Amino acid sequence: MSQHKYENIKKHEAIPPAGSMIESLRDLGYSPETAVADIIDNAIYAKARNIWIDFKWNGKLSKISFRDDGKGMNEGELIQAMRPGSQSPSVQREVNDLGRFGLGLKTASFSQCRVFTLLSRKKNTPVTYWRWDLDYATAPDTEGWTILNTADEEDIQLVKNMEQGSMVIWQNLDRIIETHKQEINEDDFYIIAERVKRHIEMIFHRYLETGKLKILFNGIPVEGWDPFLKGEIATQPFPEESLENGAVKVKGYILPHRSKLEEDIWIENEKRGGWDTLQGFYIYRNERLLLAADWLGITRKKSHYKLARIMIDLPNHLDQDWQIDIKKSRARPPLSLRQNLKSIAVAVISQAEQVFRHRGKQVQRSLTGDFSFVWKEMVKDGRYFFRINQEHPVIVTQLAKFPDKKKEILKLLRIIEETVPGPAIIAKEHEFPDNMFKPFEKTADIEIFSLMKELASGWKQQGINDVIIKQRLLMMEPFSDYQQLIEAL
Incomplete structure (x- = not known):
């Protein structure tokens, strides 16, 4: 219909200049942590069981690599994966797809480095590889959105030795090595690496806890960090509630008072931002954490709510309704669910406040009678x-x-x-x-x-x-x- 409407109208292509568009894509607000999480999402979608992440310091020649044993890609699939906007956000996806816009690999990589290379091989096929070099792609004499058929020999050999899988290499790490024109040193580089590792421990904790995924970070296995402390005896879970005809699952948890926890467990929460900071809703899509410790405008964070945490599980077909952004670090519930979520939050907060004020006492459901306070x-x-x-x-x-x-x-x-x-x-x-x-x-x-x-x-x-x-x-x-x-x- 729209084609016929403009049949006799003069037309002209409005292709954005590669240089300005790519530089704009670099500033979507990714941190090193959220960028790395996006690369892991792609590996999970490729059915990887193992991921190897390596931060290698070498001054300005430092690089970060991500290797997985997923199903791999042939050359046509790899070129498509390197194309910005490789899929429409409105297209129905597989239930385990953690992406939406077809931008994650590119925007995450652009945000941290000026050169990134993707290598891959399917079982019983040769290695294929292509590279984005932003200095080349944005040069005035370059023909627009151009990728390069090249990779470092050591990386080609590494993927060649795998039965199947993919590898992403970040080089020329200008957003990590040179922050505001001030170069960081090796210690700072590995401090960023540790921050990334701790982020991964939380974002993918459900994959790591169940053994669905193993991640080696600079050769060390990553262990999941459960923000709900489900393994603690004194943690009080609420019954799971279903919303949106069963599509959305909500479950509250009251964490133990400090007097009920080992000191090292308490300190671990403190290291992750503090108990006051970690209260609130935790929104997951396909078991991947999208948004952590946010009351979604329902209430403000208060010290006596610190033991309240609520898990929300979403399927990926509700991305648009929940306003999931490109970085997968923001989510907002639709108006139709806000009252339900508020009711659940009030119940969890009320119980958490009682546990906090009474220093961890739980009215044990298995016992009869009322609790005797002094x-x-x-x-x-x-x-x-x-x-x-x-x-x-x-x-x-x-x-x-x-x-x-x-x-x-x-x-x-x-x-x-x-x-x-x-x-x-x-x-x-x-x-x-x-x-x-x-x-x-x-x-x-x-x-x-x-x-x-x-x-x-x-x-x-x-x-x-x-x-x-x-x-x-x-x-x-x-x-x-x-x-x-x-x-x-």
């Missing part, structure tokens, strides 16, 4: 205050020892209640949220053990069996923090 939260005329829980078994036991002094003891408790330094506690908790002592933390075990023993003895005299006693202690502050002592008792 302090009770009260509300009167819209204002909050706290009272000592006189029904707490320890309080009851101690009051029973001095029946004739009960009034005096209650007066003393009232003075304590009325003088709780709430503002000071809140200020310190906000300023140093992870540096507050837990109850009896610096006290000899014998002291808290004797309190447990006294309670247990009283309950036994009432004919209560050991199983119920253990359940009661696990559901009682402060003993819930000392499960190993309960087991010993």
